[in-house]
Amino acid sequence: MFRKIIMPFSGARSLLPLALGYSLITGAQADGLALEEILVTAEKRESSLQDTPISLLAFSNERLERFGITDLADVAGLAPNVTITPFPNSRSSLVVFMRGVGNNDSQTTQDPAVGVYIDGVYVARSVGLSSDVADLERIEVLRGPQGTLYGRNTTGGAINLITAKPSDEFGFSQKVGAGNRGFWQSLTKIESGKIGPVAGKLSYLKSGHDGWVENTGEGGNFGEERKEAGRVALRWDVSDSITVDYAYDFSEIEGPQHYYQKTVTLDPVLSTLFQLDSPASEGRQSKASWWRKADPSRTEISGHSLTVTWDTAIGQLKSITGYRELEESITQDYGAGDKFFEANVDIEQDQFSQEIQLVGDAGESWRYVAGLYYFEEESYEAEFNRGIGLVPGSYEPNEDRQIASEAEASAVYGQVTWSPEALAHRLDVTLGGRYTVDKRAATKDSSIYFSNGEQSGSDEWSNFNPSLTLDYAWTDQLSTFAKVVTAYKAGGYNVRSTEEGFQPPFDEENMTSYELGIKSSWLDNRMTLNAAVFHAEYEDLQTQQITDNSTIFLTDVYNVGEAEIDGFEMDLMAVLARGLTLQISYGYTDADFIEYLDQRETVASPIPGQNMANPDFGKNVADRTEMPYAPEHNYTVGLEYQRPLSGGNIQGGAMLTASVDYAWTDERYGTAFNDDMEGFKMDDYGIVNARLALSDIAVGEGDLEIAVWGRNLDDEEYKVHAISLGLYRSAIFGEPRSYGLDLKLSF
Template identity: 70%
Template sequence: MSNFVCRASALAIAFALNSYGAQAANDLALEEILVTAEKRETSLQDTPISILAFSSERLERFGISDLGDIAGLAPNVTITPFPNSRSSLVVFMRGVGNNDSQSTQDPAVGIYLDGVYVARSIGLTSDVADLERIEVLRGPQGTLYGRNTTGGAINLITAKPIDDFAVSQQFSAGNRGYWRSLSKIESGKVGDFAGKISYLESGHDGWVENTGAGKNFGEEEKQAGRAAVRWDLSDALAIDYAYDFSNIDGPQHFYQVTSSPGNALPNTSAERSDSGSWNGGVEPSATEVSGHSLIASLDTPWGVLKSISGYRELAEDIVQDYGGGSPGFKIRVGIEQDQFSQEFQFVGEHGEAWRYVAGIYYFKEHGTEKETDTVPVQTPAPLPANPLVPPSVTTVTLEDRQIYSTSEAYAAYGQLTWSPALLDHRLDVTLGGRYTADERAARKDSAVYFTGGEQSDSATWSNFNPSLTLDYSWTEELSTFAKVVTAYKSGGYNVRSTEDGFTPPFDEEHMVSYELGVKSSWLNNRISVNASAFRAEYEDMQLQQITNNATIFLTDVFNVGEAQIDGFEVDVMAVLMRGLTMQVSYGYTDADFIEYIDQRGGSQTEGENLANQAEMPYAPEHNYTVGLEYMRAVGSASSPMMLNASIDYQWTDERYGTAFNDDMSGFFLDDYGLVNARLALSDISLGRLGLEVALWGRNLTDEEYKVHSISLGAYQAGYFGEQKSYGVDLRLSF
């Protein structure tokens, strides 16, 4: 399928370019894409960052309502649900990320909602009721976005209130009981105020039938809402307030047993199972996320002064069973977290020669976690051993582990761009820097694997991250940039550690990235080609280590050593012919350990460099996406309508879910490709109402692929992605 798409795209380009002279260029230009990646609104083509932007139209076309939905659409970006909780996401960029979701460990890819940092990965699959745009910034963003962006940053930007009154209602339905309702009301400008309310509900029956007690696996109901108000106090001062919430209810996904030595466990199959059960019946899980943001913007003669205040909180209770119907590893976790952040930001310019960004930042969070694990214990068959009678498996429930944590961070940053008149303002020299101080404290209570019952500790880290970028515009259509960027991720504690692994804390990690890039448009902006090549030097890497597959719930985090990551991205947009647009994005990553020191106490290889045996986790070598979209006006001249048809193919190479383990095969994920399509007819006039009808399908070839795989000593388990799905959207607007 992938070769077919590539050949078809190449033929379409050739045909379109040969016929270019016969068509008016001004009808074939790509639309300008505006982004706020550098804290000011700029054209994507003028922003010296490897960036992908998903507009509201593209979000609708791909059916994107939460961050997890962009998995596979942004090359060199890997997004995978965390095994314990489907609401949590494991996000990697260019081979850099964190495959855990503890409140005492920070991610390596920063997530921002309207400029407010979202500290925890829990709840990232929650629906955002009114997204306007998603920006994916690949590569370290240590200067403007700060700590924990060694891999990159993702901006979720919601739609702001508009000046006109408007109402819209969308209904969706599909197979496996899928339904969705999205309601929006715009108040329009009333005096100095404008507001909007968005409310969303959705649900589906899951795609693995539960043959035991309880609901189907993966079955869920979601609710999400957002209220936003804008107050224009004067021509210079505006205040934006927003409140959002999201709830997810339903059982976790089904982990089926994919491999079991001697078939000791029943129902073992490496192929996708459409049904299954949990030992003891399915238990529900629930996630609640909410937040407030208050943004004040003041225009001054020197620039815009902005205050960004944010408060967010979450609560989650989850139950996950990895046994596939047999007694197996089961985990119960209850998590609560709240965070407050305050940022003051100043963005301005002086003539054509100088542009500047400066700010100070404060962040604080509290977290609690309670975890109970049930683990399998294998009992040998009685002697004399009978090979036809496999050993029996029973379970043992461990006592609760309780974790309490706090973290606090302070930062000051600045970025100055000089565009000298000597070179006709074609050259931009940007120098930036950020100083960050972090403090973290953690306490862990456990009477099972801690002889003292309780351990607690606190530590501080600080770092200065400079950056340098040179950007030269050769013409209005062609620019190149070179940059050296640094970033760091703070140290922390592992609350799932062995007794010896909790203290001292693991240390901070560092990243230095060298990058060359080009931004270009051709044939009167009919084609845009953007590309970046990079080398990242990764030091003091923080990596989870499973010390014993029989106790997979106990892991230690070590600063194992160094890695080198080379790669590139190419993003192409082209108008092939009037109404037909193609998008191709390709990413290549060559990520290798240089040093991986085995620090497992008592290991036969303790102290040795195991770099040649380790794999960089979630770092597929190749991934790409190809999309074709066709638009044309249909109907009569007095009642025109718009037809929109699109098809997309996304492919991801094989990868591993862990860096080093005695059983690497249990964490291996094979390559896969997905085909999605949508056909919509919009601008259907119903008096004062407008109607849009759309048919859509996802994974149309019914690809069978694992989303996650895990080794649990006595067996391996994994869960598979959703089968072919299809449905219809109806939207009324007034």
């Protein structure tokens, strides 16, 4: 069954309508008013996006290159019901939530709830997710649990980063860009073309920019960074039925962290007593300093992948082997200019994975996917923190810890789709299941907070995740689907815990989601309207609880209870006139805890660093909680206009493209439960972006593109992360207005 129905996408950060997986086609149809079909591999096989019964967004190669989307952080805001923000310790780590489900911590022993994959290889750690990928071809965002085909740690959803494969033809392109605050970028791509049975591709990306908070002290500006990324890809056509793909990639980031500025002083008397003198400001500061030099942080990531594809009589057999490693050294100061609290963290991690897939068909009525999966990783993490002591004016070590950990997972999965001939293959009934076994071991050594010295533990979890999907094509332009899907996130150990919180380990969490969706195309494919409504039941949630805001480096993780999530997503795209496209996307999430058991035995006393008995211990405090990173409403509106300047055809001659978009996000919280919830609140905000480009300019044998762009054009001040630190609240603000010019020459 193949239905050519095109699904509109959602956008926010870059130029929305153009950053989507759509483009106008005038050469394909006489009136030039149609939307292009997109192919995806979300279900492990290539299919039309509209034939895939998933709330799925896809961002195509042309749009990724055009708007400089080189990492996952660039996708922030491009999809409704998806939030991507930096983690406070490290800007290379991303906090990713979908439909109110995610993980707002970054540890080597605690897994994310949204799975990220590069060419089918699972990326276990959130550290480095903002690193550049030098040559992305497509990004697919799968919203909702994906436990059957993607497995553990996809209770929120999955994101596929798909890189460009080598071409059979020689090619070369060079892009350079410059902008305000010292922004510059260079992207080089070289295609060898096919030499015998082998083709290769080399991509190299380098960029940099100044920070938007000027450092009036020692060191670079806050948020300043230099990035470098490269990728080598080789494709060997062994025979007509066997293909081997190998790739090596690396990425590096260097520069001072973002600046946490003091927004509110909670207790002026104690702040004065402990000599915290830096002023608080609810508005974004343009100048600031740490009490000492702002040392740069560094992140280095690399990986190898080997994919062997064999077309057999029973289907396509694929082997995906991956190895990745990362190193990061972080220096972050939360003192807002005062000697209050700073963190110094070093992380090392390496992982190996092996997956075997079989994807095939049995006539027109049956399709199947089956697989075996194995994963293992080793991690090392060291942290040294300093903060205020009980004696006013003192600043002393308050935690050091070293963590060594190992994890191992194995799974078997399968999915079969029946499309009965009696209904003209318009109905698809898909049944799937996955069985997973997880093992984890961790050792923590802290000489300051752990009086017993070293603590260690190991445990094992297993889970079976079934799924059922019904998909019916009422016409070639209208289809609906209904699905029940499950997923789970593995248990683990909290290495940021208090002495009592390390053992026992926290348990797995589970998600069951019920979803109804519609995908439709109207007016000869001049308008597309897609929507989904969902209800999710969330059990045994893993949440972090801070016992004392003045010691935020200590958190305990508990399986606190249950939550229910209801929501709605709608995407509309319409061709209003020749070359003029309107896009509207909207997401709604109503996420609430039903049960949240306060498991803190002690809470902070009025004196920083001191605790007292918790009167709410063991009680259900759901009425005082918020599902983190779950804005109730978010929407985007965008307009794109394309006009050929020569040739009389929208695909021939030079092309002028103009676009503008507006994206709005509701208020949200950065934690589930805290005695100072307002300290973790981020207000609603809206962003305006625009771009003007002249492309397909003939230069000899090549094509030139010139583009000017602007982001956050009204210079909106908005918080991307906020925390409470006992005596005051602190926050990072988003990037101010930025603008620049790009030039790209391709042969």
